[in-house]
Amino acid sequence: MNIMKKVGIALVAPVAALLAAMAITSAVIIAVGGPPVDFWRVMLSWPEADEIVNITNQASMLYLSGLAAAIGFRMNLFNIGVEGQYRVASYVGAIVAGTAIGPGLFTAGLAIVAAMVTGAVWAAIPALLKVTRGVSEVISTIMLNAIAGFLVGYLLLNYGQEIGNDRRTTPLEADTTFTGWTPFEPADGAIWTLTILAVLAGAAFWFVINRTRFGFDLRATGMNESAAVASGVNVKRMVVISMALSGAVAGLVWLPELFHESRTASFYSGSQFQTGLGFAGIAVALLGRNQPVGIAFGAVLFAFLSVQAGDLEFEHVDVSKDIVLVAQGVIVLTIVIAYEVVSRWRERLEQRQIQRALQRPGTPEEAVAS
Amino acid sequence: MATLVKGADPSTAPDAVVVRGVTKRFPGVVANHDVDITIRRGTVHALIGENGAGKSTLMKILYGVQRADEGSITVNQTDANFSSPTDAIKAGIGMVFQHFMLADNLTVLENVVLGAEGRHGIGDKARAEIRRLSDAYGFNLDPDQLVEQLGVGQRQRVEILKVLYRGAEIIILDEPTAVLVPQEVDALFDNLRGLRESGHTILFISHKLDEVLAIADDITVMRRGTTVGEAKPGTVTKHQLAEMMVGSELPSPETEESTVTTQVLLDVADLTLVDDRGRHLLKDIDLTIHKGEVLGIAGVEGNGQAELVESVMGMRKATGKVTLADRNLAGRDTRERREAGIGFIPEDRHRHGLLLDATLWENRVLGHQTRSPSSKGMLIDQRAARADTDRIIAAFDVRTPSRETHARALSGGNQQKLIVGREMSGDPVLLIAAHPTRGVDVGAQAAIWDHIKTARRNGLAVLLISADLDELIGLSDRITVILRGELVGEFDPRTVTPQQLGAAMTGGRDEQAGEETQ
Numbered sequence: 075m076n077i078m079k080k081v082g083i084a085l086v087a088p089v090a091a092l093l094a095a096m097a098i099t100s101a102v103i104i105a106v107g108g109p110p111v112d113f114w115r116v117m118l119s120w121p122e123a124d125e126i127v128n129i130t131n132q133a134s135m136l137y138l139s140g141l142a143a144a145i146g147f148r149m150n151l152f153n154i155g156v157e158g159q160y161r162v163a164s165y166v167g168a169i170v171a172g173t174a175i176g177p178g179l180f181t182a183g184l185a186i187v188a189a190m191v192t193g194a195v196w197a198a199i200p201a202l203l204k205v206t207r208g209v210s211e212v213i214s215t216i217m218l219n220a221i222a223g224f225l226v227g228y229l230l231l232n233y234g235q236e237i238g239n240d241r242r243t244t245p246l247e248a249d250t251t252f253t254g255w256t257p258f259e260p261a262d263g264a265i266w267t268l269t270i271l272a273v274l275a276g277a278a279f280w281f282v283i284n285r286t287r288f289g290f291d292l293r294a295t296g297m298n299e300s301a302a303v304a305s306g307v308n309v310k311r312m313v314v315i316s317m318a319l320s321g322a323v324a325g326l327v328w329l330p331e332l333f334h335e336s337r338t339a340s341f342y343s344g345s346q347f348q349t350g351l352g353f354a355g356i357a358v359a360l361l362g363r364n365q366p367v368g369i370a371f372g373a374v375l376f377a378f379l380s381v382q383a384g385d386l387e388f389e390h391v392d393v394s395k396d397i398v399l400v401a402q403g404v405i406v407l408t409i410v411i412a413y414e415v416v417s418r419w420r421e422r423l424e425q426r427q428i429q430r431a432l433q434r435p436g437t438p439e440e441a442v443a444s
Numbered sequence: 445m446a447t448l449v450k451g452a453d454p455s456t457a458p459d460a461v462v463v464r465g466v467t468k469r470f471p472g473v474v475a476n477h478d479v480d481i482t483i484r485r486g487t488v489h490a491l492i493g494e495n496g497a498g499k500s501t502l503m504k505i506l507y508g509v510q511r512a513d514e515g516s517i518t519v520n521q522t523d524a525n526f527s528s529p530t531d532a533i534k535a536g537i538g539m540v541f542q543h544f545m546l547a548d549n550l551t552v553l554e555n556v557v558l559g560a561e562g563r564h565g566i567g568d569k570a571r572a573e574i575r576r577l578s579d580a581y582g583f584n585l586d587p588d589q590l591v592e593q594l595g596v597g598q599r600q601r602v603e604i605l606k607v608l609y610r611g612a613e614i615i616i617l618d619e620p621t622a623v624l625v626p627q628e629v630d631a632l633f634d635n636l637r638g639l640r641e642s643g644h645t646i647l648f649i650s651h652k653l654d655e656v657l658a659i660a661d662d663i664t665v666m667r668r669g670t671t672v673g674e675a676k677p678g679t680v681t682k683h684q685l686a687e688m689m690v691g692s693e694l695p696s697p698e699t700e701e702s703t704v705t706t707q708v709l710l711d712v713a714d715l716t717l718v719d720d721r722g723r724h725l726l727k728d729i730d731l732t733i734h735k736g737e738v739l740g741i742a743g744v745e746g747n748g749q750a751e752l753v754e755s756v757m758g759m760r761k762a763t764g765k766v767t768l769a770d771r772n773l774a775g776r777d778t779r780e781r782r783e784a785g786i787g788f789i790p791e792d793r794h795r796h797g798l799l800l801d802a803t804l805w806e807n808r809v810l811g812h813q814t815r816s817p818s819s820k821g822m823l824i825d826q827r828a829a830r831a832d833t834d835r836i837i838a839a840f841d842v843r844t845p846s847r848e849t850h851a852r853a854l855s856g857g858n859q860q861k862l863i864v865g866r867e868m869s870g871d872p873v874l875l876i877a878a879h880p881t882r883g884v885d886v887g888a889q890a891a892i893w894d895h896i897k898t899a900r901r902n903g904l905a906v907l908l909i910s911a912d913l914d915e916l917i918g919l920s921d922r923i924t925v926i927l928r929g930e931l932v933g934e935f936d937p938r939t940v941t942p943q944q945l946g947a948a949m950t951g952g953r954d955e956q957a958g959e960e961t962q
Contacts, residue, residue: 285824285826286822286823286824287813287819287822290806290809291813293799293802294810297802298795298800300795301795301797301810302810303759304759304797304811305778306778306780306781306782306783306811306813307779307813421850421852421853424850424853428853
């Protein structure tokens with residue numbers, strides 16, 4: 075298959091899926107009596123400068139969350155627990171960052187490591203339950219999400235600083251935060267410094283999965299567990315390690331926001347912490363087919379849609395901005411379906427090519443002889 | 445069920461199913477060819493053959509899961525090339541799968557009516573019908589009992605009841621006794637006789653010869669995708685059936701002069717494997733294989749062959765000693781055993797041998813993740829792995845457009861050649877070959893036999909497991925027979941007859957025992 079054809083095939087599925095998703099979403103808008111044309115005009119308009127900054131920042135967090143989910147998915151492990159993992163990890167990271175036990179950079183580094191370790195430990199719980207007791211990771215990670223919420227709430231209530239009705243961790247010292255990068259006017263905001271974590275994690279993910287022995291074992295286990303066992307992979311060990319890795323990446327999810335220098339202060343509190351990124355990450359990973367580049371597209375698309383939805387109200391479009399959630403859900407469905415259709419088609423194409431390639435030199439169908 | 449004739453006389457009744465010249469091809473493999481079967485109405489008809497003989501493909505064609513490429517099938521004298529099981533059910537064919545398809549948390553009634561709500565509803569009418577059927581055939585089932593409370597034999601009766609409820613006159617049973625203990629088998633046979641009495645036709649698929657002889661009115665034998673013979677239980681012996689099943693022509697893969705040396709490479713002692721319920725899957729297995737020797741293991745499928753292989757590979761935790769080239773492998777995991785020099789051609793290449801959605805070169809890496817040329821330190825060496833894949837493709841004649849092709853796209857024979865090539869890489873000491881030519885075309889079969897002979901000549905120890913006696917006799921230097929997890933006899937392939945092996949394989953103490961070599 076030549077390159078052009080390959081790229082063409084790779085693009086057919088997402089483009090068709092996005093068009094289908096737009097059609098379905100429009101139908102939903104019409105059904106509830108809204109104006110689909112205005113909706114898409116606003117949604118697809120070029121974002122303002124502050125929106126571009128916002129999209130970038132949100133996309134970086136969604137990307138980390140998507141990566142975390144994808145590590146498990148590549149091994150057929152359904153880590154639905156990124157939500158709880160990054161919550162606990164963010165809390166611990168914020169506490170360590172607020173201690174100011176050393177120079178700013180040192181404290182920040184320590185906090186990042188603490189968050190990753192916390193995420194890894196939290197994710198290792200369902201992994202250990204799975205390999206020792208056979209508990210499905212889907213169930214245990216979902217339950218651990220709830221436990222994570224209660225645990226952090228309890229700790230904040232008992233050990234947090236009181237501010238109004240809310241409780242928070244000790245705010246970060248100024249030298250522990252990062253100013254970020256302001257590509258437009260200062261009023262448009264800054265792209266957070268630690269969005270770089272998303273880039274680094276993405277590159278590391280690609281390298282580990284595609285280039286290392288560990289990555290090979292992980293992919294092999296995901297593709298065919300019994301064959302991986304026969305090839306010498308210790309699947310139980312792989313389950314624990316990859317869940318822990320998934321949790322460690324989940325631990326990074328909220329850190330770009332935590333460490334960015336804000337007018338007030340940076341800390342973890344019930345109102346400051348952004349929930350829902352873990353669940354969104356599952357959809358983003360699905361959109362990106364668990365591939366680092368694909369996940370990036372998924373993260374940008376989801377962030378774009380969420381941020382653009384904010385304009386609906388300003389432009390007086392008579393549609394609830396929650397319709398964007400519908401659109402996001404529909405996109406996930408259409409993409410999954412489109413990829414399945416295309417991959418079956420590609421499979422048949424490949425088989426036909428092989429038959430053609432093999433029929434040319436000599437024996438066409440030796441099989442029939444038996 | 446008005447069409448049923450009570451106690452129909454099989455000799456005069458028209459044939460229930462007639463299969464003529466049915467052929468089914470899959471890419472690179474012919475699963476069925478020239479299959480001819482005539483099933484008389486009101487009889488129990490046994491279809492026997494080793495795994496891979498094509499029984500299940502034929503069954504799927506009869507039940508409408510797959511369509512035949514050629515040939516004709518008539519059911520009750522009407523043409524019946526079904527395109528889905530729904531058509532088959534309409535025509536009065538029902539199928540009971542080996543693996544039960546029941547919902548544990550539903551009652552018998554709910555399981556039976558599921559998907560057939562239109563027949564008698566889901567209430568009292570259905571309950572009455574189930575009671576009637578259960579009483580009529582002595583199934584002794586309570587419609588309101590939860591399936592999770594039922595034993596295996598009862599569950600099977602629920603499955604049979606399901607097909608009867610849907611009006612089946614012709615019932616296909618896929619290896620129904622595989623999951624039953626002897627008493628349950630007797631009960632099942634009583635039920636089957638009852639069904640036969642009432643005019644049902646039963647197609648009974650099995651490879652257990654005793655059972656077939658006990659229940660069947662007619663027997664059809666399949667081998668390598670085609671029907672090779674028919675027999676009546678009264679006039680055929682178990683040995684003759686075994687012979688028909690595994691083939692008794694002169695061995696084609698003839699070995700050259702012996703290359704056996706005195707150096708022991710594999711030494712297995714007291715290997716024992718017990719399952720969760722305390723039953724012995726393997727019992728005190730002792731065997732040795734020398735450098736340059738092929739040890740063949742003969743046996744009817746399911747007597748511990750797979751467990752033996754997986755125990756030696758370290759995929760199952762058995763007790764006992766396994767020594768490879770004077771190195772104790774006890775407690776070593778599969779990877780360490782592979783690194784110690786075991787090559788493994790698995791019985792089921794799709795389950796244990798390949799990553800179907802990965803490229804050929806990635807499949808080359810599988811099983812060799814820690815060794816050159818697949819890896820360098822902690823990294824996969826893509827360049828070297830790709831280059832070595834080209835070597836295998838050339839040396840083992842793997843027909844593929846390129847090393848970047850996905851394994852799924854290759855035919856069975858070419859997939860198997862790739863596996864053989866991979867497992868012979870990296871200087872193995874021992875090659876475990878489980879059914880190495882199962883489901884591959886004749887061309888690939890000959891090539892694989894050649895490669896095994898080459899391996900033997902190069903001083904490998906080979907543990908060969910096969911259901912094909914030709915293959916075993918032709919390739920092995922020694923043959924031992926496994927029966928119910930124990931090694932029960934050793935034979936010299938130069939002098940052994942298929943009859944002797946057949947007797948040992950079936951535990952045939954009723955007829956002359958296999959002659960042991962000194």
